[in-house]
Amino acid sequence: MKKSSFVLITIVTALTLILAMGSTCFAADAIKTIKIGVLYPLTGGAAAEGRELRAGAELALEIANGKFPGISMDMAKREGIASLGGAKIELIFKDHEGNPTLGADLAKKLILDDKVVGIMGCYHSSVTKTVSAVCEQYGVPMINDSSTSPALTEREFKWFWRTTPHDGTFTKDLFEFLKGLTEGKSKGIAAISKDQIQNLTAACEKTEWGSQVSQAIEGRAAEYGFNVKKSLLYAAKSPDLSSEVRAIKSVKPDVMLFASYASDAILMMKTLKAEKVAPRIIWGQNAGFEAPEFRNTLGDDVVGILTRTVFAPKVGQVKAVSNQINSMYKQKVGNDLSGASARSFTGLQAWTEVLQLAGSTEPAAIQKACNSIMIPGDQLIVPWKGIKFAASGKEQGQNELGSGIIGQYQKDKDGAITLEIVYPFDVATAKLIYPFKGF
Amino acid sequence: MEILAGSIVAGLFIGMVLALVALGLTIIFGVMDIVNFAHGEFLMIGMYTGLLTAQSTGMDPLFTLPVAGLVGFLLGIACYTGFVKYLLRGPMIAQLLGTFGLMLFLRNLALLIFGSEDRALHHGALVGKSLEIGMGVIIPATKLAAAGLSISAFIAVWLLINRTKMGKALTATALNAQGARYMGIPTERMNALAWGIGGASVTIAGALLVNFWSVNPFVGLLFTMIAFAIVALGGFGSVPGAFFAGLVVGLITEIPGFWDFITYTFNVDWMAKVPMTSFKYMMVYLAYFIIMVVRPRGLFGWKH
Numbered sequence: 001m002k003k004s005s006f007v008l009i010t011i012v013t014a015l016t017l018i019l020a021m022g023s024t025c026f027a028a029d030a031i032k033t034i035k036i037g038v039l040y041p042l043t044g045g046a047a048a049e050g051r052e053l054r055a056g057a058e059l060a061l062e063i064a065n066g067k068f069p070g071i072s073m074d075m076a077k078r079e080g081i082a083s084l085g086g087a088k089i090e091l092i093f094k095d096h097e098g099n100p101t102l103g104a105d106l107a108k109k110l111i112l113d114d115k116v117v118g119i120m121g122c123y124h125s126s127v128t129k130t131v132s133a134v135c136e137q138y139g140v141p142m143i144n145d146s147s148t149s150p151a152l153t154e155r156e157f158k159w160f161w162r163t164t165p166h167d168g169t170f171t172k173d174l175f176e177f178l179k180g181l182t183e184g185k186s187k188g189i190a191a192i193s194k195d196q197i198q199n200l201t202a203a204c205e206k207t208e209w210g211s212q213v214s215q216a217i218e219g220r221a222a223e224y225g226f227n228v229k230k231s232l233l234y235a236a237k238s239p240d241l242s243s244e245v246r247a248i249k250s251v252k253p254d255v256m257l258f259a260s261y262a263s264d265a266i267l268m269m270k271t272l273k274a275e276k277v278a279p280r281i282i283w284g285q286n287a288g289f290e291a292p293e294f295r296n297t298l299g300d301d302v303v304g305i306l307t308r309t310v311f312a313p314k315v316g317q318v319k320a321v322s323n324q325i326n327s328m329y330k331q332k333v334g335n336d337l338s339g340a341s342a343r344s345f346t347g348l349q350a351w352t353e354v355l356q357l358a359g360s361t362e363p364a365a366i367q368k369a370c371n372s373i374m375i376p377g378d379q380l381i382v383p384w385k386g387i388k389f390a391a392s393g394k395e396q397g398q399n400e401l402g403s404g405i406i407g408q409y410q411k412d413k414d415g416a417i418t419l420e421i422v423y424p425f426d427v428a429t430a431k432l433i434y435p436f437k438g439f
Numbered sequence: 440m441e442i443l444a445g446s447i448v449a450g451l452f453i454g455m456v457l458a459l460v461a462l463g464l465t466i467i468f469g470v471m472d473i474v475n476f477a478h479g480e481f482l483m484i485g486m487y488t489g490l491l492t493a494q495s496t497g498m499d500p501l502f503t504l505p506v507a508g509l510v511g512f513l514l515g516i517a518c519y520t521g522f523v524k525y526l527l528r529g530p531m532i533a534q535l536l537g538t539f540g541l542m543l544f545l546r547n548l549a550l551l552i553f554g555s556e557d558r559a560l561h562h563g564a565l566v567g568k569s570l571e572i573g574m575g576v577i578i579p580a581t582k583l584a585a586a587g588l589s590i591s592a593f594i595a596v597w598l599l600i601n602r603t604k605m606g607k608a609l610t611a612t613a614l615n616a617q618g619a620r621y622m623g624i625p626t627e628r629m630n631a632l633a634w635g636i637g638g639a640s641v642t643i644a645g646a647l648l649v650n651f652w653s654v655n656p657f658v659g660l661l662f663t664m665i666a667f668a669i670v671a672l673g674g675f676g677s678v679p680g681a682f683f684a685g686l687v688v689g690l691i692t693e694i695p696g697f698w699d700f701i702t703y704t705f706n707v708d709w710m711a712k713v714p715m716t717s718f719k720y721m722m723v724y725l726a727y728f729i730i731m732v733v734r735p736r737g738l739f740g741w742k743h
Contacts, residue, residue, distance in 0.1 A: 047555040206717055232716045239457070239652065239661045242449050242579075243695045244716050250442055250699055263557045263653045270651055274569040274579035297559040297653060301567070439567070 033090045034081065034361055036351060037110030039103055039121035039131055040344075042095035046123065048291075049340045053123060053146060054093060055333045056341030059325070060348035061091055072321050073379050075352045083359035089352065092116060096127050103127035107134040117361045118142060120347050123340070125149035125209060132160045141366045143354070145347025146340060148286075149212055153390075153398040159363075161370050161389045163350050164343050165402035167209070167285065170308045171216040173404045174283060175224040177423040178255070181434070186422065188431030196435075197255050197280060199229045201248040203268070204259035204285075206233035213259035213285050229253055236264040245271045259285040266297050269439075273301060278438035281306065283406070290339055295409065295417055302409040302417060304436040310382050311342030312407045312419040314429040322381040337381070346382050350375065353387075370397075377401070383427060408433060441575035442703065446696025448572075452582045454689020459589035459644045461666040461673075461681045462596065463637035469676030470613045470633035473523065476538040478666060479659025480545035481638055485511055485645020486654040487553065490560060493649075500563040500650050501584070507646035508639040515638025519631045527630075542659075549656035559653035566650055581650040588647060592640055593682045599636075600678065609633060613676065665720075668727040674740025684738060691726055692719050 038057055041050040060075075065088045068076040080086040092114055096103035103122055110116045111134070119135055119142040122128045128147040135142040136157050144152065144162040148170070153162050184191030202217045204210035214231055221228045229251040234244045241264065248256060256279045260268055265288025272282075282305045288294055289307035313336040316323030322337075325345065329337045337345070350373075355361070358369035371391040377384055385401040406423035410430055420430035464478045475481075485507045492503040518541065526537040560566060568580035600606035611619040612629040620626050652658070669688050673680025695715035702710040730737060 044555060230711075231714075233714055234716050235720060237661050238720070239665065240453050240692065242453065243446065243693050243719060246442065246445055246449070247695055247699055247716060250703065263655065263658075266557065266559060266653050267651070270567070271579075273567050274581075274651075275577050276569065276571075291557075293557045293559065293653070297557075297561050299561045 037116040044097040052341040053344040056344035100130040104130040187428040201253040202231040205236035255281040260288040262288040262291040273439035280435035443700040446693040450690035450693035454686040455586040455589040458685020461669040463641035465681040467637040477542040479663030482645040483659040485642030486649040489646030511638035511642025515634035519634035557653040674737030677739040680739030
């Protein structure tokens with residue numbers, strides 16, 4: 001009996017040791033690669049933006065996993081995640097087609113089948129909403145790089161963080177810009193009398209995004225003492241916008257504000273031109289106004305039009321690191337970084353720094369790192385003060401240091417149309433064209 | 440007054456453009472009792488034809504209309520002889536699902552070939568031009584041309600149907616295909632012709648629309664829904680009905696303008712706060728709904 005007990009104990013001990021060693025080996029294996037699921041619209045109506053987003057994330061991945069001592073970014077100097085023994089990041093891309101239900105299904109598959117450490121995406125605020133709910137349910141961290149609906153960070157989610165500024169911030173930027181114009185802060189032009197830009201109109205497409213922008217404009221206008229003479233919502237998929245244009249024209253506005261997708265932004269500008277409308281300022285809330293086809297289709301007519309964005313190649317004039325990354329991107333993809341690709345690059349950079357700080361792939365460690373991380377602005381290609389997520393409060397998970405820029409389409413010496421930065425005033429790259437010269 | 444005049448003129452003009460889009464749909468339905476769900480995709484092909492011909496040859500987009508018409512005519516005949524002809528042997532549901540399938544096929548084919556990006560023209564005699572006709576009423580040159588083409592196309596189709604032998608054969612096929620066959624009318628050929636004419640009219644409309652609207656593989660849907668409402672309002676199969684229903688729909692989409700006119704003329708504050716533009720297409724479909732309930736055969740319907 002004694003002998004058999006001894007044999008049994010020996011076998012159990014040996015098995016325990018083998019299992020323990022095995023799990024140590026598996027653990028060592030696991031941190032050789034860190035899987036992150038990335039959801040973007042790679043087909044469907046927003047496929048062009050999806051491709052840009054993917055290319056931005058892939059460039060950040062290349063820099064994070066390789067060694068680029070010439071780039072002044074911490075991520076570029078390490079090879080992989082140093083605190084995890086140089087583990088490499090692997091991105092698993094999935095296409096949500098702009099469909100919130102599909103996005104949620106894909107997120108479940110990424111979590112349950114691919115065993116990802118975290119999720120990034122999804123561009124469409126509606127998809128981010130469902131995907132983040134899945135992440136919250138499974139306790140998997142999600143860093144959102146590119147969705148701007150303010151409501152996303154007003155849900156007090158414990159597993160959701162957002163690097164990009166939201167539409168509330170962008171709209172505040174617009175009114176700070178208008179206020180700055182009346183105070184003579186804009187480069188190269190004298191202070192403008194407030195009477196000249198007092199009357200505003202807003203025409204926003206009527207899905208969740210456009211209606212939120214419309215509300216934000218009305219709220220901020222009241223706060224800053226501007227008068228919204230007409231605010232309307234329209235169907236982006238509309239064959240004709242002439243009644244909308246005449247409605248805003250009828251109140252003779254000084255400033256026209258828009259939140260439009262690409263094809264309706266183009267149709268809106270063509271209709272404004274046909275109706276011979278020429279306000280002093282035209283401003284678009286990114287999206288359609290920043291799309292390459294907007295500038296390609298309208299050609300010289302875009303000169304003088306303002307759009308909010310988070311990135312313009314001209315940022316490179318004031319930030320060397322932006323210039324370096326933009327050159328790499330241009331070499332790889334063939335065009336400059338856009339607002340979309342610059343944000344997906346930054347999103348993955350945030351993931352890299354979070355993993356580096358966490359030193360673990362455990363969700364709780366990542367959560368702790370997200371809530372305490374501080375990435376200084378000089379590390380980033382976007383002109384923000386840095387990345388620091390609100391750990392509590394009304395906007396839990398929102399990056400508190402992000403900011404937008406306002407660009408204006410201008411013609412350079414060679415006749416090419418570029419997006420010059422006109423706000424923030426201290427990083428302006430060109431003199432503001434004011435008033436808008438008309439179409 | 441400026442707002443009222445502007446709204447009426449704009450409503451009539453956009454109405455004529457929409458009627459032109461609906462013309463092909465009503466011809467095909469009138470002759471064959473088949474609803475072509477792929478109508479919007481024909482329009483999209485017309486737009487791409489106009490765009491690509493203008494871009495590759497450098498010619499003005501206006502001169503691409505005959506090319507688009509030819510493409511549409513051949514496409515219509517090809518769709519009929521290669522596909523729809525076989526659907527007619529099946530029940531009504533097969534015809535509906537068949538043209539729905541054709542719609543998905545053409546849309547995805549365009550997606551494969553052209554990608555999902557919006558493309559648009561930025562040159563041409565009409566692009567960006569407009570005409571001021573007094574009282575603050577401005578008419579964009581593209582809409583003027585489209586309206587002119589719409590009137591010409593409706594007159595031509597009306598003459599073709601009512602004043603030619605071929606038109607009589609088409610009408611006979613539409614009224615009683617079997618009877619027409621007994622009279623020696625080649626009904627198969629008439630059906631193919633209806634698809635050809637229907638296809639050509641909508642692709643010509645597409646080539647004209649590309650002067651002011653950007654094109655992507657999904658663009659057809661925007662116009663098809665309204666074209667269906669116009670055809671149903673005017674009466675399925677009625678050519679003059681489609682024209683007048685087009686004008687009615689055009690004027691309905693301008694209701695926000697009439698609303699503004701009342702608001703500013705009588706200074707009614709609460710009216711200024713009503714977001715009328717959000718409802719403009721809802722009102723079109725409401726009119727469609729009312730007509731369907733009150734007069735199911737539409738304003739000018741002649742089919743039973």
